Amino acid sequence: MGYDSDLSFNYFGPTKIIFGVDSSKDVEIEMSSLGGTKAIVVTDKGIIDAGLLEHIKAALGNKCVGIYSDIPQDTGVEVVDAGAEYARKQGADIVISVGGGSVIDTAKCMCILLTEGGKLRDFNGIQLLTRPQIPHLVIPTTAGTGSEVTTAAVIMDKEMGQKRLLVENHNVPRLAILDPKMTAKLPKLLTAGTGMDAMTHAVEALHSIQHEPITDGLAVHAIRLLARHLPTCIENGSDLVARGQVQIAATLAGWAFGNALVGIVHAMAHSIGAIAHVPHGLANGILLAECMQFNIESCPESYALVAEAFGVRERGMDDMAAAEAAVESMRAFTKTIQLPQRLSEVNVKEADIEKAAELALGDGSIVNNPRFILDSSEVLGIFKNVL
Amino acid sequence: MAKFKAMTQEWLDAYKAAIEADPEYKPMAKDWEGSVALVCNPDPSKGVPETIYIFMDYWHGDVGEFLVCDKAKAESATFVMTGDYSRWKQVALKELDSTKALLQGKLKMRGDLPYVVRNIKTVNKVIDILGNVDTLWPDEM
Numbered sequence: 001m002g003y004d005s006d007l008s009f010n011y012f013g014p015t016k017i018i019f020g021v022d023s024s025k026d027v028e029i030e031m032s033s034l035g036g037t038k039a040i041v042v043t044d045k046g047i048i049d050a051g052l053l054e055h056i057k058a059a060l061g062n063k064c065v066g067i068y069s070d071i072p073q074d075t076g077v078e079v080v081d082a083g084a085e086y087a088r089k090q091g092a093d094i095v096i097s098v099g100g101g102s103v104i105d106t107a108k109c110m111c112i113l114l115t116e117g118g119k120l121r122d123f124n125g126i127q128l129l130t131r132p133q134i135p136h137l138v139i140p141t142t143a144g145t146g147s148e149v150t151t152a153a154v155i156m157d158k159e160m161g162q163k164r165l166l167v168e169n170h171n172v173p174r175l176a177i178l179d180p181k182m183t184a185k186l187p188k189l190l191t192a193g194t195g196m197d198a199m200t201h202a203v204e205a206l207h208s209i210q211h212e213p214i215t216d217g218l219a220v221h222a223i224r225l226l227a228r229h230l231p232t233c234i235e236n237g238s239d240l241v242a243r244g245q246v247q248i249a250a251t252l253a254g255w256a257f258g259n260a261l262v263g264i265v266h267a268m269a270h271s272i273g274a275i276a277h278v279p280h281g282l283a284n285g286i287l288l289a290e291c292m293q294f295n296i297e298s299c300p301e302s303y304a305l306v307a308e309a310f311g312v313r314e315r316g317m318d319d320m321a322a323a324e325a326a327v328e329s330m331r332a333f334t335k336t337i338q339l340p341q342r343l344s345e346v347n348v349k350e351a352d353i354e355k356a357a358e359l360a361l362g363d364g365s366i367v368n369n370p371r372f373i374l375d376s377s378e379v380l381g382i383f384k385n386v387l
Numbered sequence: 388m389a390k391f392k393a394m395t396q397e398w399l400d401a402y403k404a405a406i407e408a409d410p411e412y413k414p415m416a417k418d419w420e421g422s423v424a425l426v427c428n429p430d431p432s433k434g435v436p437e438t439i440y441i442f443m444d445y446w447h448g449d450v451g452e453f454l455v456c457d458k459a460k461a462e463s464a465t466f467v468m469t470g471d472y473s474r475w476k477q478v479a480l481k482e483l484d485s486t487k488a489l490l491q492g493k494l495k496m497r498g499d500l501p502y503v504v505r506n507i508k509t510v511n512k513v514i515d516i517l518g519n520v521d522t523l524w525p526d527e528m
Contacts, residue, residue: 125497362505
């Protein structure tokens with residue numbers, strides 16, 4: 001991978017990582033290290049039903065002043081507002097999120113409202129905050145979003161009919177505890193979908209026009225770990241070694257895309273998610289190889305790195321041949337992990353993709369795509385290929 | 388050609404005239420609705436002793452008020468972008484991409500981000516035109 005002489009970038013990744021089997025039992029110790037004395041735990045009913053909260057509640061004892069669990073799959077502006085109001089009433093001075101991307105993003109936005117006051121719609125813009133927000137400790141229960149280390153949060157705004165993107169350096173989580181046991185009970189489809197979310201973060205970080213050497217390194221290793229360990233997680237979900245490596249991959253990919261940002265795959269996944277309620281990771285996974293094919297002429301060097309991470313770059317292959325091998329490997333990989341291959345398998349209709357193609361053009365991610373997109377018909381063409 | 392001191396009314400008048408004279412601007416900006424305020428944080432060491440507020444009104448390819456204004460007027464704009472003098476100078480000289488600057492926190496923006504993204508070609512065009520205004524920068528005077 002070559003870099004221009006005018007290469008310049010900011011790399012930002014201040015989140016402390018605690019990794020290990022049973023590390024989530026240290027939540028009270030880690031919370032205290034951040035100065036927290038009264039924790040609001042943000043989670044969802046699925047986590048509670050799976051019994052994943054019991055040992056955390058036990059560890060926190062009376063330092064847990066409340067549990068907010070009314071969080072749907074695609075969290076919304078009103079969910080954040082209600083959660084912040086509840087946390088304020090309970091006197092929380094730290095937010096602990098235990099869940100997947102929707103839970104973590106809800107908690108991130110609650111931190112803003114707990115620090116700054118007001119409602120989420122008052123924060124319309126980018127990098128508006130001028131001071132650190134109240135501490136946020138994350139315990140992910142999926143391995144995919146990378147939200148535990150990023151400055152971004154995605155929240156559905158039904159009034160706008162579109163997901164809102166908040167990007168705030170002052171609101172990155174302070175600490176993440178990666179405990180492989182917290183993902184061991186994930187069902188196959190969710191493991192595959194969230195794993196492909198991480199894979200998409202890594203590939204998009206590589207092809208983003210803002211990619212740089214640090215994020216490239218993180219992304220390539222994330223792909224390497226996912227290629228090796230995600231299929232094992234599908235075959236045997238209780239393999240804690242594989243679960244742990246996939247968690248680490250998701251965090252590496254989170255740092256990569258949190259700095260290099262993402263492109264057309266996310267623009268399309270956000271839009272089809274808003275219109276047809278396709279889970280984000282599944283949408284990313286279904287779209288990724290097709291979007292790589294769309295971009296291939298613009299960034300063969302980046303996809304050659306994907307081929308190297310997959311171990312399919314043969315001696316003597318030029319970048320374009322390696323990039324083509326990477327696209328084929330990605331298609332085969334999604335089959336290996338038993339991911340749905342077409343959007344129609346997740347109830348997307350022809351009318352949905354027409355609306356989504358228009359919406360994708362206004363998504364913040366699309367400006368970083370390596371191939372400049374002039375018209376929604378180009379996006380629609382990709383959607384049609386995977387419908 | 389006359390040179391205009393950056394972020395003064397004369398400079399803004401020249402900028403507005405340059406936009407109006409650009410044949411590509413009007414059709415490109417036909418969908419844009421909304422005023423834009425630029426807030427330049429003070430930097431006495433670079434000849435900017437106080438905060439400078441600028442208000443620019445853009446509407447479907449037409450340009451309205453272009454004013455050096457007070458804080459209240461600036462904050463009434465649909466989009467308010469804030470940054471240090473050095474960052475604004477980098478953007479004007481095209482040394483810093485405005486989208487990258489926003490995402491990295493070098494500039495801040497209050498307003499509808501998806502709308503700006505949908506109209507990114509218009510935003511880039513007005514920055515291109517700014518580069519054509521012969522400017523005297525306070526730290527170079």
